[in-house]
Amino acid sequence: MSTLSLLWRAESVAVIGATERPGALGRKPVDYLRRYGYQGRVLPINPKGGEILGYQAYPSVLDAPGPIDLALIMVSAERVPAAVDDCVAAGIKLAIIASSGFAEIGDEGAALQAETVSRARAGGLRLIGPNCIGSVGFRSRVLATFSPLFSAESVVSLEPGGLGIVSQSGALGFGAASLGIERGMRPGWVVTTGNDADVSALEVLAALAEEPDCTALLGYLENVPDIDLLRSLAASGKPVALVKSGRSAEGGRAAASHTGALATDDRVLDAALRQLGIVRADGIDELLDAGDAFATPLRPKGPRVAIVTTSGGSGILAADDVVARGLRLSELRPETREVLAGIVPSFGSVDNPVDVTAAVLSDSSLFERSLAAIAADDTVDMIIGCFCVMTDGDVDKAVHSLARTAEASGKPVLVSRTGADFLAPEARATLRRIGLPDYPTPARAVRAAAALWQVSRPRPAALPAATDAVPAPGSEVTEPELKALLTEVGLQVPAGRVVASAEDAASLVAELGGRAVFKAVVPGLVHKTDVGAVKVDVGVADAAAAFEEVAAFGGRVLVEELVDDGVELLVGVRSADFGPVLTVGLGGIFTEVLDDVTSRLLPLGEGDAEAMLGELRGSALLTGARGQRPVDVAAAADVLRRVSALTADWGAGFELDLNPVRLLPDRAVVLDAAYVTTKES
CATH class of the missing domain: 3.30.1490.20 (ATP-grasp fold, A domain)
Known part of the structure; x- marks a missing residue:
């Protein structure tokens, strides 16, 4: 069992800095543990001793009866190192430092933080924080926090679920949890990690993924995550969505090649998460929307979506978003459309999106019969039902039809319900009770469907490293020698x-x-x-x-x-924090102006090369757009695979730029090649 599991399994909690003074932060954790029915030992620590909220208080953790599983440190920053020393001496294995005044305030605080972590590590003590709001394990009622969220009586009776929420930002983490609870979500764990001085948010997510009752994980990160922990998290099989802030910051070093410059650290993180099947959300709404989708036990077998709607406009918007989100609008089988033609009014539509029109208000069977036909179509992997301005009675009929469809077909069903809550005050609760994710707009429903497919799609295993790997070139290698190396691994050069x-x-x-x-x-x-x-x-x-x-x-x-004509491709590899990263893009304006590139961590997995080429917005040029001759796409994919095999073991501190690779109808030729070593080497 991980030491970090004491955050939600602790049988004894010491609150260092506890007080009974009304309004004081040191009072809240003791009060919460008492009011929420924590069954373990509560040990308030205050130099005056005495009694705090009915619990015996102790001057120090060294005076308290052991063993102590978890300490919550809530004293001023300058007193934290001494408190950490006491925890080490008392044999405590995990402590949360809620106190501020560390690295977040500058160099002096950073030095104090480093000293504190050093003392803890030397004594075998793991630290959460500092500068955090603590953690909550709802199942065991371990409330090691001072968050005002738990001042609300309605939270006391919350039935815990399988959702874990972990956030570096304390206020944002518990704020997101409160929004989720308001939606009807039932978190089982909320953990904030502050400065991540020792234990990172990603470590906590990985520990939560080991919990049998954990069904999905949501996280907010500020630091660049560790790739090994990301891989461990992905390997758990639990659906994960993350917000990583700083998307617009220039994360990568200046590069000597076009592709190196384009493969910024943020782009690399996108590539890593995509490869690992982890959703990257753009904000808290999107994070919670993904969490709603993860709540359904059903998983799509593919990216094909059928839309059924009572509003033509909603259906059109949903169709647009399906394409924009990388999903596919299912092409319903002719026999399915024939069945629908006998159900849908003539002024509706039997093509996807299927518009059953407002006629369902007078004949609710239209909707259920249409759904049955669509769900039976094997070209459909997911269904999105879109409604507008429906009252409780109409919603009730529709959602039960959708629920029966999901249960009978085993295919996920998501609901877009565009209309004010006062029209159907019970609709959200009904949908939640039945297990259907509910979104206020088509765009958000489709976005959630894309997240569900991201965590459900097969994750190809990485190719094994070549046993006869070619070593990296020396720092002074020039183009002729580099091209000889490329030829050695089967790439064509002029x-x-x-x-x-x-x-x-x-x-x-x-x-x-x-x-x-x-x-x-x-x-x-x-x-x-x-x-x-x-x-x-x-x-x-x-x-x-x-x-x-x-x-x-x-x-x-x-x-x-001279090798002319064809299509230019740029292929580059550079070492990054996560390891070597391959970036590919179409040449010319597509790279320089349109930023039409995509990246993957190396080594590439099965199908990655073809997928990367397909992700380019200008990929139609490869297959013969506007009368142009198609080029050899298989040869282009082979270039990516061979470059992956060549460079996957080259280590840190290099950039390889093949720019351009000329794609012709029958081959791919590397016209120019450059290799440079970078500062990290």
């Missing part, structure tokens, strides 16, 4: 070689068909085109002059065949 003279250059151009590219090979010169060190489409007659001009840069001269 025909050509380094030439020693103008005569040699002219002879080689003739061998290459009379059209060639000349490049200066100078260590450290990466962006050769920017300084005029590249000459394109050089013929035999111009070869001597081109040689002299390129040789003037002081290095060797590389002459290669």
